Amino acid sequence: MQALLDVILPVFLVIAAGYAAVWKGWFSESGVDGLMSFTQNFAIPCLLFRAIWTLELGDDFNPWLLVSFYTGSATCFAAGLLGARFLFKRDWEDAVAIGFCCLFANSVMIGLALTERAYGSDALQANYVIVALHSPFCYGIGITAMEIVRARSAGISNRALPGKVGRAMFRNALVIGIGLGLFANLVNLSLPTVATDALDMMIRTALPASLFGMGGVLCRYKPQGDGRVIAYICAVSLMLHPAITWTLGTITGLSVEAFRSAVLTAAMAPGINTYVFANMYGRARRVAASAVLIATALSVITAWIWLSLLP
Secondary structure, eight states: OHHIIIIIHHHHHHHHHHHHHHHTTSSOHHHHHHHHHHIIIIIHHHHHHHHHHTOOOTTTOOTHHHHHHHHHHHHHHHHHHHIIIIISOOOHHHHHHHHHHHHOBOTTTTHHHHHHHHHOGGGGHHHHHHHHHHHHHHHHHHHHHHHHHHHHHHTOOGGGHHHHHHHHHTTOHHHHHHHHHHHHHHTTOOOOHHHHHHHHHHHHHHHHHHHHHHHHHHHHSOSOSOHHHHHHHHHIIIIIHHHHHHHHHHHTTOOHHHHHHHHHHHTSOBOHHHHHHHHHHTSSHHHHHHHHHHHHHHHHHHHHHHHHHOO
């Protein structure tokens, strides 16, 4: 109970505040759009740039951290894709969008916030290692799968596929922030104090502003669509992914710190980017929005359970 009060509820109260503000008309939908545009395109990319730029893997880095988390991610994408197609009889394009909902956990807005509140800011190194690959990995899988499905249905050659995927990937602000941070890390970039102070000011706004804006976005999209599909997405995202990560993390002997970060990040609900992806292709938008809303609400309880089980 103390973990719920001290760690989880403050994060979700900020989300609830954004939801209530839009619901009551105190904060306009255009204001939400502006806030989310700021956080997604500027503040969070700054946070990711700073984190990757200053990330020191050192001798303690264990590649099994990535194997444990991303094996779970890929498995959940396959489960979502095949379940949507063969259990719920969705067409292949809808199935890819639903698979993306099962693939893309909310690793930044809620994952970072919960881990920091639970274990302190010093525990975030493993989170940043996961986050560094998260958008490239997930968008790479989702965009590639969707473009393959579309190319086959239109009878288009797959030779144009790499260019389409590359253009879509490198227009994504999160991927750009990560890429610039990696470059800065590799060349050991040094910035003047005035620049890093300005960067830190942007970063301090990223998580609280994005959580508040996320609440406003969730208010906009009411639970609609196929209830069974949404329940399936919730089960895969909130239970299957962390269970796979827990199992592999245990087998591969992850450190306690890395194990906590991997499992807790895997236990997050689908992120807003799942709706962005569905909207980008015009497929399964209502299902994606409803799944984000319902899974986020359910994760108040499921995150508490996973936190109580973690060492």
